[in-house]
Amino acid sequence: MGTFKIEGGHQLSGEITPQGAKNEALQILCAVLLTPEEVTITNIPDIIDINKLIALLKDLGVKIEKKGKGSYTFKADNVNLDYLQSDDFKRDGRGLRGSIMLVGPLLARFGKGYIPKPGGDKIGRRRLDTHFEGFIKLGAKFRYNKEEYFYGVEAETLKGTYMLLDEASVTGTANIVMAAVLAEGETTIYNAACEPYLQQLCKMLNRMGAKISGVGSNLLKIEGVKELGGTEHRMLPDMIEIGSWIGLAAMTKSELTIKDVSWDDLGQIPSVFRKLGIQLERKGDDIYIPEHKDGYEIQNYIDGSILTVADAPWPGMTPDLLSIILVMVTQARGEVVIHQKMFESRLFFVDKLLDMGAKIILCDPHRATVIGHDFKSTLKATTMTSPDIRAGVSLLIAALSAKGTSTIHNIEQIDRGYENIDERLRAIGAKIERV
Structure with missing residues (x-):
């Protein structure tokens, strides 16, 4: 079983190109x-x-x-x-x-x-x-x-x-x-x-x-x-990987450019991240994400009620990105409900985030309420195991933002969906080692 060792708390910078879908x-x-x-x-x-x-x-x-x-x-x-x-x-x-x-x-x-x-x-x-x-x-x-x-x-x-x-x-x-x-x-x-x-x-x-x-x-x-x-x-570029890199940039307060994203095929993804306070700029067919020095603030609904991010069939939000969004909003300003309608076991990885200091209430197998830290306290490094592809990458993003050195086991789950992820992240400044 493969393992990643990740030294968190470092800003990243540069360009990253998504793999094929x-x-x-x-x-x-x-x-x-x-x-x-x-x-x-x-x-x-x-x-x-x-x-x-x-x-x-x-x-x-x-x-x-x-x-x-x-x-x-x-x-x-x-x-x-x-x-x-x-x-x-x-x-x-x-x-x-x-x-x-x-x-x-x-x-x-x-x-x-x-x-x-x-x-x-x-x-x-x-x-x-x-x-x-x-x-x-x-x-x-x-x-x-x-x-x-x-x-x-x-x-x-x-x-x-x-x-x-x-x-x-x-x-x-x-x-x-x-x-x-x-x-x-x-x-x-x-x-x-x-x-x-x-x-x-x-x-x-x-x-x-x-x-x-x-x-x-x-x-x-x-x-x-x-x-x-x-x-x-x-093949089109992989929209789930694109969303993963947006979440990574926000959590690590990094300035990143995601190349050749096929903007017209991203559907709701840019608007959902914007509702969560993330600044995205379209530059040709690239996404430019500036450094979020002052963090990011979740929008409420017009009547002031708490925002819910839920998955839905296209052109709704893809369920594969909810795990990444859940991790990202642990450092947001505000609160949000994550409603994973399609799969009843996909939110069970939140226990690892709780160990890292995240404020999450798991309401039931499909819903979690997240209260963001607003970077006033960082997540803490820990040892964890990847349960599936998207949760594995979400935990990797959490580890890259956390204070200290984290260990993620069962990284074969991550390799099932992400090509040479450690090499590509090292190229933009991540401290990640495959053991």
Whole structure:
């Protein structure tokens, strides 16, 4: 188990460039299975979860060639479907949440898709019903082996249909879209997720020859085609990493420039940070954050009541940033309620922040009230363990602002989502060592 040692209390400065988007990459990489032709993808993040998925594709028989940093070609012209029933697949597929999105493309192109119950973050229940209900509506037969926790769908032919999703699941929508592009007839998906990463997937599929309309809305229409061709695609920057660096700059009172952020795809993120008192300037496609010498003050609502920051489907606030925001407001001026609606275990890392001296009331598994210190007292260094990707980075940000030397264990969780994070932070002045 890896460990970070962090000497906190130092100001940072300089520029940092966000990696390619992890959550987009999980969808885009699975989509290469929809065509026997070559697909080139660039700005792929070099992180554990994505490298696991690339390894899974390789084991499936996809020809993969690395062209440079973050640049790969994929050619799925000789897919080994027998691998899907192997013990190796049942073991390797279980270790990656994103492996569920292999099912849609495999079902569409080969008439069958299987997956072991996926793992990933321990942040609460993450249902797969939306995925499989969508496949069933397209005409697939579903089976589940309870002893092996192994899911399967099979269909001789998928047929387009109308469906109203029970939740605007991003991965569920992506999976159903990838299945529907090769189905016979027209598929209509209402209450579809419309995140920028899903828009990216739809645009890529359209370049491959798919006929998807309504991209960017919650009503998608897909006219099935017989086959798809090759294409080139570049990942967006990772909006969760961008939000992480905003929180880091605020907590350490640092002057930072976050490069090439694709402002138009950030949605509510800049406005939410501004409500929390953070000054953000748009400079071209960069975010400039000045040194917050006098701290930052949380806005109240117009009637004077306490601000609530809650997650919601796009274009609402992404749930992945609430952990970072919770840490950041421990040093704000004022109070705020953090309402994590989607995952009931994601706020349980606050006990580590309480050990560091933060003022947080955990109201229930979904809500926490934070009373900011306004930098009148600093967080104190401690030893902690990273429970999931976002909580791990939140604790890292807390440690970089704290007085003394902190230790974070289980940093593999952080490496699952952040590329070479220690090297990149050292480049802007952080005192962080990988042990």
